[in-house]
Amino acid sequence: MRGFAFLSTAGILPEAVADTYLRNPKKPRRMSISKDIENKINIVELVSKYVPLKKAGTNFKACCPFHNEKTPSFIVSPAKNIAYCFSCHKGGGPLNFLMEIEKIEFREALQILAKEVGVELRTDFSKETERRTDVYEIYKLVAENYHAELFLPENREKLEYVRSRGLSDETVTKFKIGYSGNPRELFAKLKARGIPESELLDSGIFVGP
Numbered sequence: 001m002r003g004f005a006f007l008s009t010a011g012i013l014p015e016a017v018a019d020t021y022l023r024n025p026k027k028p029r030r031m032s033i034s035k036d037i038e039n040k041i042n043i044v045e046l047v048s049k050y051v052p053l054k055k056a057g058t059n060f061k062a063c064c065p066f067h068n069e070k071t072p073s074f075i076v077s078p079a080k081n082i083a084y085c086f087s088c089h090k091g092g093g094p095l096n097f098l099m100e101i102e103k104i105e106f107r108e109a110l111q112i113l114a115k116e117v118g119v120e121l122r123t124d125f126s127k128e129t130e131r132r133t134d135v136y137e138i139y140k141l142v143a144e145n146y147h148a149e150l151f152l153p154e155n156r157e158k159l160e161y162v163r164s165r166g167l168s169d170e171t172v173t174k175f176k177i178g179y180s181g182n183p184r185e186l187f188a189k190l191k192a193r194g195i196p197e198s199e200l201l202d203s204g205i206f207v208g209p
């Protein structure tokens with residue numbers, strides 16, 4: 001079922017928020033954009049489109065739409081903005097609920113809810129998020145490079161220094177301790193691997209190309 005009409009505060013996502021998100025695709029950012037949308041959704045209205053709800057104190061309850069039951073264990077909490085089954089543990093916030101009830105992916109659910117609350121996701125939103133390199137991947141590559149650099153013959157004295165501080169080679173390897181000798185060279189190397197300059201700068205590892 002699509003196209004429900006919610007009574008919610010409609011608002012256009014400030015361009016600045018979208019920009020920040022697109023520049024910085026770390027997971028918490030993604031969480032904040034979806035949270036922003038979820039916060040505008042009235043969970044009771046959303047769930048009511050699918051499940052008849054009964055008031056139970058400050059909450060609402062129903063027989064779970066995700067599993068067969070005779071005693072209601074599906075609870076909707078307007079205060080927490082969640083719809084959750086305490087028996088089969090399905091549901092959650094508006095996005096999770098919609099994904100599970102409609103059997104759709106995160107992105108589709110986000111788009112549906114965004115539309116409902118009048119938040120505009122950029123049309124290139126999906127493309128942008130898919131194209132970007134995971135920032136953790138960049139950190140991993142950098143750590144590996146620093147680590148390899150420490151063992152280069154020309155960095156012998158750096159390695160000796162680390163050893164003199166009481167770190168065994170085993171520890172150095174285990175914790176990938178490294179030496180950042182030439183960030184510029186590393187920057188070029190990562191760029192050559194196809195990671196765009198803007199993403200390298202956004203990672204916060206480099207201050208400039």
Ligand SMILES: [Zn+2]
Pocket residue numbers: 064065066067074085086087088089090
């Ligand atoms: Zn259930």
